[in-house]
Amino acid sequence: xxxxxxxxxxxxxxDQVDPRFGRAAGFVVVDLDTMETRYIDNGQSQIMxxxxxxxxxxxxxRAGVSCLLTGYVGPKAFRALSAAGIKIGQNLEGIxxxxxxxxxxSGSVQMADGPNREAGR
Amino acid sequence: MIVSVASGKGGTGKTTVAASLAAVWGGxxxxxxLDVEEPNLHLFLHPSIEGNETAHMTVPVVDExxxxxxxxxxxxxxxxxxxxxPQLILTFPEMCHGCGGCMAICxxxxxxxxxxxxGEISWGEAGTAGFLMGRLRIGEAMSPPLMRQVKAKLNQMIxxxxxxxxxxAPPGVSCPAVNAVIDSDVIILVTEPTPFGFYDFKLAWExxxxxxxxxxxxxxxxxxxxxxxxxxxxxxxxxxxxxxxFDRVIAEAYAHGRIIxxxxxxxxxxxxxxxxxxxxxxxxCRPREAVHA
Numbered sequence: 001x002x003x004x005x006x007x008x009x010x011x012x013x014x015d016q017v018d019p020r021f022g023r024a025a026g027f028v029v030v031d032l033d034t035m036e037t038r039y040i041d042n043g044q045s046q047i048m049x050x051x052x053x054x055x056x057x058x059x060x061x062r063a064g065v066s067c068l069l070t071g072y073v074g075p076k077a078f079r080a081l082s083a084a085g086i087k088i089g090q091n092l093e094g095i096x097x098x099x100x101x102x103x104x105x106s107g108s109v110q111m112a113d114g115p116n117r118e119a120g121r
Numbered sequence: 122m123i124v125s126v127a128s129g130k131g132g133t134g135k136t137t138v139a140a141s142l143a144a145v146w147g148g149x150x151x152x153x154x155l156d157v158e159e160p161n162l163h164l165f166l167h168p169s170i171e172g173n174e175t176a177h178m179t180v181p182v183v184d185e186x187x188x189x190x191x192x193x194x195x196x197x198x199x200x201x202x203x204x205x206x207p208q209l210i211l212t213f214p215e216m217c218h219g220c221g222g223c224m225a226i227c228x229x230x231x232x233x234x235x236x237x238x239x240g241e242i243s244w245g246e247a248g249t250a251g252f253l254m255g256r257l258r259i260g261e262a263m264s265p266p267l268m269r270q271v272k273a274k275l276n277q278m279i280x281x282x283x284x285x286x287x288x289x290a291p292p293g294v295s296c297p298a299v300n301a302v303i304d305s306d307v308i309i310l311v312t313e314p315t316p317f318g319f320y321d322f323k324l325a326w327e328x329x330x331x332x333x334x335x336x337x338x339x340x341x342x343x344x345x346x347x348x349x350x351x352x353x354x355x356x357x358x359x360x361x362x363x364x365x366x367f368d369r370v371i372a373e374a375y376a377h378g379r380i381i382x383x384x385x386x387x388x389x390x391x392x393x394x395x396x397x398x399x400x401x402x403x404x405x406c407r408p409r410e411a412v413h414a
Contacts, residue, residue, distance in 0.1 A: 051201025051216055058195070061206040076213055084206045 002032040004104065005060040006097045007070040011039035017100050019071025019093035022053030028097045029063050032105065038063075053077025061086060069100045069109065078115035088112045122403050123279075123286045125155075125305035127329070129321025131292035134311045134341035134365065137375060139289040140165035141382035141392045142399075143250050149284025152247060153275055154254035155301040156291040157240060157264050164378050168252035173243040176255070176270045177236040178219040183210050187231035194223035194232060203232075219266060239267040242274055251278055264297045272304060294321075294328035302329055307403045308336045309362065314346035322350060326357065335406035337398065342367040360402065363395040 007024035009016045018024040027040040040059055045052040053073070057080035060068060068086055071093035081088055089109040092100045103109050126139040139162060143152040154162035181194070181203055188210050195205040202217035203210070214237050224232045240257040255271035257264055279286055290301035302308050308329050312322040322338075329336060338354050343364035354361055365371065365381070365388075374384045382392040 048201070051213070054201040054204045054211075054213060054216075058204055058206055061209075064207075076216070079213075080204055080206070080211055083211055084209055 003029055003063070003065045004032060004067040004069060004101070005029050005063060005065040006100050008097050013037060013098040013101070014096050017069070017071065017092050017095055017097055021068070021070045021073045022056045022077050024056065024070070027060055027063070029065060030101055054080050057081045057084065067104070069104055072117040073112070073115050074117045074119050075115040076119060090116050122307065123288060123305040124307045124309060124399055125288040125290050125302040126309045126311060127290040127298055127302050127325060128292050128311045129294055129325035130312065130318050133313045133318055134339070135292065136161050136165065136289050137341065137365070137381050138309065138311050138339055139287050140380050142287050142396060143247070144380045144382045145389060145392045145396055146250070146285065146287065149282055151251040151253060151275065151278055151282070151284065151286040153271070153286055153288045155268055155271060155288050157255035157257045157267050157271065158291060158297070160254045160256050162289045163252070163254060165380055166247035166250070166252060168245045168247035170243050171245040173241055176239040176242055176267050178217065178239055178266050179221060179234045180214040180217040180219065180237045181212050181223045181232045182235035183212060184231045184233065185210060187229045189229055191228065193226045193228060197222045197226050215262065218263070239270070242271055244274065244278065251282060253278060264291070265300045268297065268300045294324045299328065303332065306334065307399055308334050309339055309399065310336060311339045311341055312350060313342040314340060314348070314350050316346065318346070319349045319353070323353065326359065335402045337362040337402055339363045339365065339395065341365045360398070362398040362402070363391050365391065
């Protein structure tokens with residue numbers, strides 16, 4: 001089982017990557033072996049006053065993914081994802097989910113060693 | 122009587138008014154700086170600080186050996202200060218609001234109380250008045266928890282020494298400002314007749330009017346801007362208790378850390394008159410027991 005999550009503005013591979021992590025519309029979870037996808041809605045995190053990034057990290061940790069592809073990750077979400085052993089690929093905004101997955105598979109996504117956003121953004 | 126000096130817009134003259142009122146108040150008085158994010162009343166009153174203490178909030182500390190990852194705590198926490206992932210529990214003490222719910226709900230008693238430093242509470246004497254202030258720790262995001270502890274100290278000090286209190290409130294209309302005015306008997310809104318001043322003044326009136334407390338306006342930098350504030354106050358039956366002129370002499374005195382009421386006999390009279398009107402306002406609006414009770 002080799003699954004990754006991508007922040008997405010919609011449920012499919014051809015939707016745009018949502019640049020936000022904590023307040024992303026949702027996550028497309030892709031099984032890299034079969035290319036099967038599943039969509040996790042993140043509406044509950046979007047409406048939180050604080051802690052959206054932490055809640056989003058819980059959601060994708062429970063989905064059993066090993067890696068997250070997204071635009072920006074704040075410090076608390078980064079800590080939660082790292083503690084859960086989830087690798088993070090950042091700065092992937094402006095492309096589709098499918099393109100992000102292909103970049104990841106080709107090995108051209110560098111894994112982040114720190115957050116690239118301030119808290120609360 | 123507790124008088125809070127508040128405003129919507131920052132920089133309208135809350136501290137100018139609070140310091141000058143403290144200077145002319147007479148009798149037993151406690152001057153309180155509740156603008157814990159940037160306290161400055163002490164710069165004008167020059168108190169001698171006689172005591173201080175560090176304020177803390179109770180935050181969760183998890184004994185992971187006892188945790189079964191049942192998620193009762195993280196499901197309860199509205200602020201994501203405690204987060205449970207598969208086989209992992211994390212705390213974010215800086216997000217905690219200190220309710221203690223996680224400790225109460227944990228079936229394994231795996232969560233014990235730890236502490237997050239909120240800031241410092243200091244007190245002393247400023248002339249004949251007592252003085253009390255809070256100062257938020259740099260990096261602390263929430264001011265109401267520290268403000269509540271400063272207010273608890275205020276109540277203790279008032280109980281011990283009697284008399285009145287004047288609160289220098291934080292600006293704005295969100296939780297910190299509401300926390301500062303909610304326990305007071307009279308709210309004084311300081312504003313300036315500029316478009317920004319008027320806009321934020323309306324917000325402040327909307328935020329504080331539902332408390333039903335006696336409220337009055339002090340117009341600072343009077344002579345500037347437009348008469349919108351005066352018309353609004355007339356419509357809402359909000360008394361204008363004092364006007365402080367837009368005057369370079371006042372700005373210079375403020376910049377030197379002087380109390381405006383001590384600049385001239387006229388200004389002193391402005392604040393003596395304001396004191397009288399605040400007392401009248403408190404008196405006429407004081408809740409009385411119904412005669413038919």
